[in-house]
Amino acid sequence: xxxxxxxxxxxxxxxxxxxxxxxxxxxxxxxxxxxxxxxxxxxxxxxxxxxxxxxxxxxxxxxxx
Numbered sequence: 183x184x185x186x187x188x189x190x191x192x193x194x195x196x197x198x199x200x201x202x203x204x205x206x207x208x209x210x211x212x213x214x215x216x217x218x219x220x221x222x223x224x225x226x227x228x229x230x231x232x233x234x235x236x237x238x239x240x241x242x243x244x245x246x247x
Contacts, residue, residue, distance in 0.1 A: 184213035185220040189227070189241045210246075217243055 187209035195203065214220040220243035231237045 184215065184246045185217055185243045186210040186213055186246060187220050187224055187241060187243055189224070189239060191231075192238045194236045194238065213246055214243070217245075 189207045189209065190204060191207065192204040209223070214223065224241040224243070227241075228239050231239055
């Protein structure tokens with residue numbers, strides 16, 4: 183089974199329109215071979231974004247049939 187990473191990114195910035203603050207991304211151009219690989223990618227992506235301080239991220243991995 184292959185896995186894709188689904189991510190929600192939100193920016194806490196009062197100067198932006200509310201509708202522009204959050205985006206959904208689906209990382210499916212290179213599906214992951216294992217659930218653990220997908221989870222690691224989400225973890226490392228968050229570690230790259232966390233220092234910005236005003237970005238919030240939620241993610242999960244979903245299997246492809």
